[in-house]
Amino acid sequence: MRDQEPGPAHPERRLSTKEAAELLGVKPETVYAYVSRGQLSSRRVPNGRGSTFDAKEVEALAWRNRRESGGGPASGAELSVRTRVTFIDKDRYYYRGVDATELATRHSYEEVAEWLWTGRMRPKVTFTAPEASVEAARRAVDALPEHTGPADRLRVAAIAAAAADPLRYDLSEGSVLGTARTLIPTLVAALPPKHRTHRDGGALAQRLWGRLSWRPAAEAPLHVLDTALGLLVDHDLAASTLAVRVAASARAHAYAAVSAGLGVIEGPLHGAASGLAHRLVQEVLDQGSAAPVIAEELRAGRRIPGLGHRLYPGEDPRARVLFALLEEVPEAAPALAAARDIVATTARYSPLHANVDLALAVLTASCGMEATAGETVFAVARTAGWIAHALEEYGERPLRMRPSGHYVGPKPPQPLPE
Structure with a gap:
């Protein structure tokens, strides 16, 4: 789920490297790592050493880091990329x-x-x-x-x-x-x-x-x-x-x-998730009920395809639109009923909503298409x-998509192998 960005800071407020590091909860070296990854912009101090950072940018990055880590301290482990293409909200995009x-x-x-x-x-x-x-x-x-x-x-x-x-x-x-x-x-x-x-x-x-x-x-x-x-x-x-x-x-x-x-x-x-949902819908159609099919999936330790989305607490808005349109397709009625049976059956143990893969499965299963x-x-x-x-x-700086690895192997230097 994508939340709204925090309110803007004073547009002219600048932070020192030390202040930015304290706000982000990281070492000063990590602040410059954010700059190299394109997550922060910096400005050299005139006639001096060091850099300053836009307070609005630093506060927004700290907020995103806290959100992505579930409210804990900023880790910088998540890559944040500015984009004007798509914005995802709690129930729409x-x-x-x-x-x-x-x-x-x-x-x-x-x-x-x-x-x-x-x-x-x-x-x-x-x-x-x-x-x-x-x-x-x-x-x-x-x-x-x-x-x-x-x-x-x-x-x-x-x-x-x-x-x-x-x-x-x-x-x-x-x-x-x-x-x-x-x-x-x-x-x-x-x-x-x-x-x-x-x-x-x-x-x-x-x-x-x-x-x-x-x-x-x-x-x-x-x-x-x-x-x-x-x-x-x-x-x-x-x-x-x-x-x-x-x-x-x-x-x-x-x-x-x-x-x-x-x-x-x-x-x-x-991308292949819709094929798994297609096979599930087809099996429910063959069996005549979702109950035995869901039971077998759970017995085998498999997650039920076509349900739940990490970005939407409710129904996937894409699924909602496609299901409404499929109501107008007479040949889709059996597969649509099977999909609803799947959602209702699984709701007894997990409140998961349909996602776009299940809606695609109804389309493909009802229109003579392969899985x-x-x-x-x-x-x-x-x-x-x-x-x-x-x-x-x-339009961005080349090779900015370069996160730093966190090395956890043997401490160097190690002797040459025999």
């Missing part, structure tokens, strides 16, 4: 200050992405990819084994598209935005279509649907998919987004930064957010 759920339900995925990148709305914008990029990505993806997962396919497609782009090392804002507008449709086009007769065209959600489902794209479920893409565009500094910013800090090009994010989302606690479809939706959607964070990081 915002893209550049605008309610993300309202934005995603009223605008297409492409329009949401443009807002995130530029802070401007481009009505009815569509993304298209150059044929050379699509052809290179398709050839690379087609060479993979049939059982290859979606994150691997998308990562290979991104690498192939990068190799086909001689301008990939241009990190100017215009060039990176051009990359984003062509990379995302390239990723979708590189995935094998479910129908041999499928033809690409229209909004990105419609093109992606043909890669996920054997069924025709009806209006209501297609709107759910488009909204899901918009809702998943970004979610602050999730693990994959942090990996993207680390890559961008080292000035890796946009394709490589996206590849870093794709590598992280394969974990079952991140991995949610991971594909997540990865394609989040690519736009990764680009937004990469753009921010390109």
Whole structure:
């Protein structure tokens, strides 16, 4: 959960290194470590030694450290990154200050992405990819084994598209935005279509649907998919987004930064979580009740997928929006009932609410999609957010994403090994 920042200090108040260290509860050397990591800014004392620090910055950092450590002394263990992309509150989140759920339900995925990148709305914008990029990505993806997962396919497609782009090392804002507008449709086009007769065209959600489902794209479920893409565009500094910013800090090009994010989302606690929720929903549908399925999960010592989120004490706002839209999809009724049964059954032992993975599972399980479809939706959607964070990081000091290791090995010097 993200709280509001504390009130501003006097704008002209400056602190000495000693004062800053005392306020933060750290050694003076650690204060300069914060500066090297980009968490504090400093100003040299005129005609003297040492530096001064903005009191507002120091107090905000001390407050964040106390919050992240549960109220204890500031440890500096958490990396704090200034961003203008997404703000998460206790029961909602915002893209550049605008309610993300309202934005995603009223605008297409492409329009949401443009807002995130530029802070401007481009009505009815569509993304298209150059044929050379699509052809290179398709050839690379087609060479993979049939059982290859979606994150691997998308990562290979991104690498192939990068190799086909001689301008990939241009990190100017215009060039990176051009990359984003062509990379995302390239990723979708590189995935094998479910129908041999499928033809690409229209909004990105419609093109992606043909890669996920054997069924025709009806209006209501297609709107759910488009909204899901918009809702998943970004979610602050999730693990994959942090990996993207680390890559961008080292000035890796946009394709490589996206590849870093794709590598992280394969974990079952991140992008792949929706696949576990899909299988759970499907099993409840097969069994006719959540009770025996939940009992078996708990007996095996497994956490129930699709429930709870560390940033929201209540229901995930993304899940709330998708569940409401799925109410308008008749074929989703059985899976929706199964999801509610899961939440109600688990509420007897743990008051956990549905998260976006469970909502994605209802969509994928009810629309003829495979269990991995949610991971594909997540990865394609989040690519736009990764680009937004990469753009921010390109404007920061290079290599600032360099936390200090806390060495706990044998005390040196040790004798050479025999």
